Amino acid sequence: MNLVELLINLVLAIPMAIWFYKDARARDYMWYFWVFVPLILIFSSTIITIVLLLILLVCYIMLRPKGNLFKCPHCQKAVLEELFVCPFCRKNAKRECLNCHEPVPWEADQCPKCKSRSLTKE
Numbered sequence: 812m813n814l815v816e817l818l819i820n821l822v823l824a825i826p827m828a829i830w831f832y833k834d835a836r837a838r839d840y841m842w843y844f845w846v847f848v849p850l851i852l853i854f855s856s857t858i859i860t861i862v863l864l865l866i867l868l869v870c871y872i873m874l875r876p877k878g879n880l881f882k883c884p885h886c887q888k889a890v891l892e893e894l895f896v897c898p899f900c901r902k903n904a905k906r907e908c909l910n911c912h913e914p915v916p917w918e919a920d921q922c923p924k925c926k927s928r929s930l931t932k933e
């Protein structure tokens with residue numbers, strides 16, 4: 812490994828670490844781990860780094876919590892659908908139905924399951 816290779820590796824690893832940070836945080840999934848790993852892979856030759864980064868990307872996509880993202884009603888950041896509490900601002904991103912205790916979308920005014928209108932306010 813020489814300096815040029817190290818720079819190329821950095822250019823490859825940094826966007827990946829940033830993408831991992833955004834996606835893993837939105838899914839509340841060990842983002843510190845996924846940001847850290849690409850950055851320790853830069854200390855090998857470029858070809859090995861590329862192969863390891865690709866393997867890492869495939870592993871991440873297989874392992875990450877599946878599901879669509881929705882916008883947090885408080886901080887507007889993308890958050891995994893099934894999370895109740897926003898991983899960014901730590902506020903409730905959903906309401907809870909006081910009748911059947913189902914999570915209810917923030918903008919809904921009644922529970923989609925039992926049609927109750929008694930929902931938590933925040």
Ligand SMILES: [Zn+2]
Nearest residue numbers: 883886897900
């Ligand atoms: Zn939020």
Ligand SMILES: [Zn+2]
Nearest residue numbers: 908911922925
């Ligand atoms: Zn309900």
